Amino acid sequence: MLAAVAGVLAARGYENTRFTDVSAASGVAISTLQNYFGSREDMVVEAMEVFTDREVEALTAVASAEPDPWRRLVALMDRSLHNSESTRQVLVEFWRSAMRDDDLRDYSAEVQTRYRAPFLAAVREGGERGEFTLAHDAETVTDFLLSALAGLIVSRVQHHPTPSPAAFRDILLTQLRLMLGVTERTSRIRTDRGT
Template sequence: MRRSAAKRVEVLAAAGEVVAARGADATRFSDVTAATGVGVSTLQYYFGTREDMLIAVFRHAAEREFELVGESLAGLTDPWERLLAIARHLGSDLSWRLWVESWRWASRDAEVRADVLADYTRWRELIAANIEADDPMRVARQVLALIDGLALPVVLGDPDVDRAAANELLEDALARLLGRSPAL
């Protein structure tokens, strides 16, 4: 990777932290400059507009999550174990905060909406490929709903749904959904 491309990736990661902390609407080039030491003119060179920077942040975060899940799946061959690895991933608080911000933008921006929907398609396809059921895509949609529904209280700090509780609930729900004995 060329040095400038590597620096752009570093800036995207740092900008993601700023967006997660401040929210997309409140994030400015100057905030990212303060966090990275990279000048506003360099940010404009990398991204063009602030909106383009935010879209790039969302895309980068989504790709990074796919990479991380791919790493956790490496070496796993059993579909059930692969499905559990996907469900347990849940992502970091940072990645979920960025995901929520991308949902907010997607509700108003057709380009971001297309990206978010494409990401959902990728997640559904990955999950469906590891489901042994009559209609794996339907079950994959249900699995995504479970993951999204449990990740939000985790990110918000719900004392009754920490990561361990969310993983336990996910495993139990997946087992029931797929006709396996729940691990209680």
């Protein structure tokens, strides 16, 4: 049911996601949806919370699979760059809704902390190992990267002219190398060797 709610949310937006739409998308009776969720708002909020939790879990899984800090950052960035259109739409709806709802705003801050954690851990770990020579503190580097990724999501959802994911990736990698003191040659050698 929650996947159906997220699909409708992506297509119709927070304000226009109704029990009837979710019923049509899921095949679950309206009365069952009302019984389970209570209100339309509760249904939409629960779907957004479950959806964003799954996104954080996916990033955590990506981070856990890669021991090298540079390759981990690249893998985390790639995961974010290649989200589906519906994932991007749900994320924008979540951010937009959180601006107006105190409970969602608090939840959004908690989600942001968890979403940011694997990026920040990779930057810190690379610095501690001496693999990165940070031009800025780890928090600033992480915030820059996440702001760039979020900005691209918003632009892509609004169908503004944006660079391709590959071109945007190249730009971000160039900036990350500068901020982390990693040469392109070193990062390529480490990636090619799997070290």
